[in-house]
Amino acid sequence: MARAILIVLDSVGCGGAEDAHLYGDEGADTLGHIAQGCADGRGDREGLRNGTLALPNLIRLGLAHAYEVSTGQPLVGAAKPAMTGGRYGYGVERSQGKDTPSGHWEIAGCPVAFEWGYFTALDNSFPPDLVAAIIREGDIPGILGNKHASGTAIIEELAEEHIRTGKPICYTSVDSVLQIAAHEEHFGLDRLYALCREVRRLVDPLRIGRVIARPFVGSAETGYSRTGNRKDFAIPPAGETILDRLAAVGRAIVTVGKIGDIFAHRATGEEIKPYGNAAMFEAALTALDQLPDGGFCFVNLVDFDTEYGHRRDVPGYAAALEAFDAMLPRLEARLRPGDLAVITADHGNDPTWPGTDHTREHVPILAFGPGIAAEPLGRRESFADIAASLAQWLGIGPVGPGRAW
Known part of the structure; x- marks a missing residue:
């Protein structure tokens, strides 16, 4: 029976969404602007990193292809391989907002159908x-x-x-x-x-x-x-998610990072919450080693967002991406025949953008595993396509309004 692991690179958007102007984000592009910053020297920091953005494993899996399909522009400094190591595309958020819950819930098959409440006053914000x-x-x-x-x-x-x-x-x-x-x-x-x-x-x-x-x-x-x-x-999701369905049919679930918090600890299985991207990646590898057939591991790597996006730190963000890229082969080595791995994001947080807030963007979607052939996924009209595809792969019936690839 198939297994699956879903990794959300928190805030690694790949180009502004069509409605970005409604959020004050027209022109934002987290991945593209980091790559450009690395190419022109803004991504250099002594003792940390320098030079063009080096993501050979993500590029091999289709990140540069996904970025170009999303934006119509090549990813600066990235030489696209003729063939990718898996399926690639990008997702468009249906939900209102550009925050963690809406992005993750939609990824899990539950787009947000209501309007969030906000504290809009800059001072004396709370009633x-x-x-x-x-x-x-x-x-x-x-x-x-x-x-x-x-x-x-x-x-x-x-x-x-x-x-x-x-x-x-x-x-x-x-x-x-x-x-x-x-x-x-x-x-x-x-x-x-x-x-x-x-x-x-x-x-x-x-x-x-x-x-x-x-x-x-x-x-x-x-x-x-x-x-x-x-x-x-967090508010619990307003409808069924892939986690709910998996729990209902008795599948093993492991959630790593802040996934438990995001879903109000509903159907989040064994929750593991170490500190830092590296520790969370290690926890995910251990969970995958122990995950039984039919199981699901859901991971959030938050450092991109909290440590570097909100702090508008281009070199730090670039170094974190490169560190994740270097760890990827260890994940690939642990995948068994029949396993599916998906890498995506929940929103953007362009470190070159004014202010310190998230940015409304497309997100990359990379799907790979043993025997999974290279194939373009194109534009996915909802993040919920990810849940639909995972549900189909795991054989648990349709989940959410998304369309499986």
Whole structure:
């Protein structure tokens, strides 16, 4: 019986979507602009990397082909092979928004049919009645921030006041999100999680996609840094996903990274959540080694987004892509006859783009495994085509509105 592994390279978009102008993202292109930056020297950093973007394994599997089909332009610095090592194409998001839940849910076969709620005011972003409820229900002396902000920047700005007053740092962005940062030692990690659960309940009527706990450590003398204990409290998907179907028929499921948080821990099987792309990739390899016939492993590699996209770090993003590329042969070596591996993304986060937010983009789709012939997948009109294809491969019946390739 076939097995499958799905890896989401968080934020590795491959060219602006047709409706990108509605999101202020016309011209954004995460992969293309990183490649261009590497070619012209903006991707160089002493001791980290230099030169053109080197992704030989992803290129062999069809990434440059997928990019060119998506954008109509060649990927700068990439020599396309005459034949690819698998199927390649790109996906177009049907759901509204450009955030993690909508992208992942649609990948899993459940496009978002409703409009997310947002906190649009740049300052005093949260309604006064919500702020009052957070303070009351969370049993806290008040909140700090209450604005649109970069997570790292607002922690640097307000960490000392947070430690002095005990008030957590609350902020948002153009995404449907309310983030709460607090010091693991001075405020307490369990207390932060408990507060986020209360806030999750409070923002449910507003259709806010995620409440995110952002713990950090450090001091004014040593500097502050976020830890790997982030936790997302998401709305559960509004309909059936491939995870639900697999669980219903008794298949083994392993989810790596923040997949459990994104799907509100519904049908997410064995959840493994190490810190960092390399550790998550290692966990995925171990899971694949132990995955029984008919099983499914769903992986999110978040560092591209959180560490480099939001921080507008072209060299860091390029180095992370190259590190993933170098690990790929180890995944290919573990695939058995009949296995299917799919690599995709959930949205863009162009590190050359103004601001610090996600970008509305197409996503690459690479599908490969032993005996899977090279074949163009072309333009897929929904990310849900991925779920439909995986469901067909695993023999569990149709899932979602997508069209299997």
